[in-house]
Amino acid sequence: MDASAAKLIGAGLATIALAGVGVGIGNIFGSFVQGALRNPEAAPRVFGNVLLGFALTEAVALFALVIAFMILFVF
Amino acid sequence: MQSPMEQFEIKRLLAFHIGSLDASYTNSALWMTVAVLIAFFVFVLGMQRKALVPGRLQSVAEMGYEFVAGMVRDNVGDQGKKYFPFILTLFVFILLCNLLGLVPYSFTPTSHIIVTFAMALVVFTGVTIIGFIKHGAHFLSFFVPKGVPLWLLVILVPIEVISYFVRPFSLSIRLFANMLAGHTMLKVFGGFVVMLGILAGWAPLAFIVALTGLELLIAFLQAYVFTILTCLYLNDAIHLH
Numbered sequence: 648m649d650a651s652a653a654k655l656i657g658a659g660l661a662t663i664a665l666a667g668v669g670v671g672i673g674n675i676f677g678s679f680v681q682g683a684l685r686n687p688e689a690a691p692r693v694f695g696n697v698l699l700g701f702a703l704t705e706a707v708a709l710f711a712l713v714i715a716f717m718i719l720f721v722f
Numbered sequence: 723m724q725s726p727m728e729q730f731e732i733k734r735l736l737a738f739h740i741g742s743l744d745a746s747y748t749n750s751a752l753w754m755t756v757a758v759l760i761a762f763f764v765f766v767l768g769m770q771r772k773a774l775v776p777g778r779l780q781s782v783a784e785m786g787y788e789f790v791a792g793m794v795r796d797n798v799g800d801q802g803k804k805y806f807p808f809i810l811t812l813f814v815f816i817l818l819c820n821l822l823g824l825v826p827y828s829f830t831p832t833s834h835i836i837v838t839f840a841m842a843l844v845v846f847t848g849v850t851i852i853g854f855i856k857h858g859a860h861f862l863s864f865f866v867p868k869g870v871p872l873w874l875l876v877i878l879v880p881i882e883v884i885s886y887f888v889r890p891f892s893l894s895i896r897l898f899a900n901m902l903a904g905h906t907m908l909k910v911f912g913g914f915v916v917m918l919g920i921l922a923g924w925a926p927l928a929f930i931v932a933l934t935g936l937e938l939l940i941a942f943l944q945a946y947v948f949t950i951l952t953c954l955y956l957n958d959a960i961h962l963h
Binding site for chain 1 (some may be wrong): 725892895896899901902903940943944947948
């Protein structure tokens with residue numbers, strides 16, 4: 648196989664990580680809504696943690712992006 | 723059309739060398755200087771009047787101080803007070819670098835791995851030294867989880883050691899990748915606006931407006947995440963789990 652074609656396939660494969668991140672972010676906000684409906688008074692107190700969890704999970708997606716960029720542009 | 727990666731190019735503004743070391747004043751250094759000057763303006767000049775009822779600038783300074791002070795208090799406790807000035811500096815510098823990067827035609831210093839990695843390495847080295855000064859060789863017990871059977875420790879201790887040494891990398895890549903991805907995405911959609919022209923270009927333009935709002939949130943959130951993780955690492959070093 649041509650090296651540049653293999654690069655494109657590799658970069659595409661690196662985006663599979665987004666499946667896990669999608670589950671993760673959905674889980675964070677889904678759990679938050681569920682918890683907020685059960686106990687609306689506690690909702691504002693945990694929202695900071697929700698955003699923190701969102702940022703940490705989103706970072707995993709960006710690690711995959713960095714790997715895709717490295718495959719495309721560095722090697 | 724220009725590439726979306728062109729915004730991350732480092733340009734020499736004032737070239738000078740120390741021996742073989744290239745110590746030129748670049749656009750990255752320029753925007754870091756701007757960030758430091760704004761922080762100086764807000765915190766030193768804003769607090770100069772020391773009014774009982776704060777004005778606008780004084781409120782900003784007090785709110786930033788209170789926010790970070792609360793973060794250190796909640797996550798590290800009383801022993802963290804000594805390290806508060808460093809953590810406030812870190813937070814304000816990262817926040818201003820991130821926010822200034824959103825100004826059109828500006829440069830984001832935090833979108834370069836070397837800048838964020840230097841900061842993360844300072845945090846990591848400092849926290850490790852604090853741990854060793856506080857606990858001596860007992861600090862190594864941090865890598866040995868309590869109440870675990872011996873045969874499991876053989877697997878767990880290497881994992882703990884690796885996860886400890888990966889910290890500076892994950893801390894720096896998180897901030898750098900967020901900035902890189904956000905700014906690249908903005909420029910890619912900017913390219914769509916130009917390509918689609920007047921007829922359909924408004925759709926990606928509206929998306930850019932929404933995306934800029936998200937980027938403002940991310941800029942703040944990443945500064946927050948960087949500092950809160952610094953607080954958590956410091957807490958680990960001071961209290962050992």
